[in-house]
Amino acid sequence: MTKSVIQPLETLRLAQYAVPIPCFVCGTDNMFDAEFCTHCSAPLALAHQADNKKVHPRLIAMVGPSAAGKTVYLGMLMDMLSRRPERMQMLARGAFSITLQQTTLAALARCAFPPKTPSEPERWNWVHCQMRRAGKRQTVEMIMPDMAGEALLEEVDHPHTYHLIRCFLEKCTGAMVLIDSIKLREGAREQDFFTMKLLSYLSELTSNDKAGWRKRPIALVLTKADQCRECMNDPAGYARTHAAGLWQHCQERFGRHKFFASGVAGTCAYRESMTEGRVQVPLRIEPHGVIEPFEWLLSELERSGKKS
Ligand SMILES: Nc1nc2c(ncn2[C@@H]2O[C@H](COP(=O)(O)OP(=O)(O)OP(=O)(O)O)[C@@H](O)[C@H]2O)c(=O)[nH]1
Ligand SMILES: [Mg+2]
Ligand SMILES: [Zn+2]
Incomplete structure (x- = not known):
């Protein structure tokens, strides 16, 4: 039945x-x-x-060649901001916004750097946060993905390969461009070439000159300054000497840009790994100049917010 x-x-x-x-x-x-x-x-x-x-969140791009230090920088920035409300108050929106900070800090606590960001966009970490500067009532909502340098290079060389990168960069209100200061000192020109390519890509993204990248704020951050003290005192002068093409490009095409230097590690050592070869490990964490570029970008965004 x-x-x-x-x-x-x-x-x-x-x-x-x-x-x-x-x-x-x-x-x-x-x-x-x-x-x-x-x-x-x-x-x-x-x-x-x-x-x-x-509130409509603003999109901020964190770009630079692979291994420039984007993941380490962004993870450390989020951690510092979330723990220093006296300078700037940061509130993460959504649990996913904390993953990048968590993985970066967990790696640094084990005396290691976080792994390279995979090229697949579905695997990128995104940060959505609300910022308020000390003494200000105004809050700014921001969205920042930790993109992979290899994917960025692919999109710059072959436009429309990564829809996400293109659509995101079109809509961004500001950017942080990270450049490896050690490689610049060693005379490796790829950093200079990649950044120039990227800036050309940005300036050609939008047809409307008034709302285009030429008018949007760009913070150029020389990373790994802990291993390259000479760029700490005068980042713009350092860029002028070691990345002359990039420096010139910025002067001519981008009205709102500023050079910064930042370093997350204190002393570093090398260890031999069977699978990865020679790997750099941080022995101490001594962040320098991490908040300054972000603070500058935020004040520039507030300025544009008031004008519009
Ligand atoms: N000395 C020093 N080395 C750093 C610092 N930040 C990053 N590095 C080194 O640079 C490597 C790459 O850093 P990541 O933050 O993973 O670089 P990325 O730009 O995210 O690279 P992709 O994910 O491939 O785009 C690390 O494994 C470290 O060896 C720093 O502040 N100081
Ligand atoms: Mg990365
Ligand atoms: Zn979409």
Whole structure:
């Protein structure tokens, strides 16, 4: 004998699929329960979060060649900001915004640097936070992904390879460009070439000159200054000497730029690894100049906010 059961159809659930969720970065409509955008692979958690708020978050790009120090810098910056409310108050929005800080600090605590960022956008860490500078009432919402240097280079060399990078950079209000100061001193020209290519890519992204990258603030950060003390005192002079092409490019094309130097490690040593070869390990963590470039960018964004 077959037992009859009542099976609810729950057709109401289908109604949820009728309301699309537009991707926060590229605007493509997605299913309400999708994790990543089908067009650009940006996490849809950003769209859900932005949907709940009246404030429109600003997109900030953290760019630079592979191994320039983007992951270490951004992870350390988030950690410093979350622990120093007297200078700047930072509130992370969404649990995913804490992952980058957590993985970077966990690696540094084990006397290691975090692993290289994978090229697949679905595996990038994103930070969505609310910032308030000391003594100011105004808050700024920001979204920053930790992109992979290799993916950036691929998109710059072959535009439209990474929809996410292109759409994101088009919409950004400011950028931090990270450059390896040690490689510059050693005379490795790829840092200079990559950064010039990237800046040319940015200046050609938007057809509207008034709202284009020439008018947006760009902080150029010379990283690993802990191993290159000479760039600490005069970052712009250092860039002029060791990355003349880049320096000239900035003078001519970008009205709102400033050079900075930053270092996260104190003393570093090398260890031989069976799988990776010679690996640099930080013995101490002594951050220098980490907050300054970000603070400058924030004040520039506040200035543009007041003008518009
Ligand atoms: N001495 C020193 N070395 C650093 C510092 N930051 C990064 N490094 C070194 O640079 C390497 C790369 O740093 P990452 O932050 O992973 O570089 P990235 O720009 O994120 O690279 P991709 O993920 O490939 O784009 C690290 O493994 C360290 O060896 C720093 O502040 N000081
Ligand atoms: Mg990285
Ligand atoms: Zn998208």
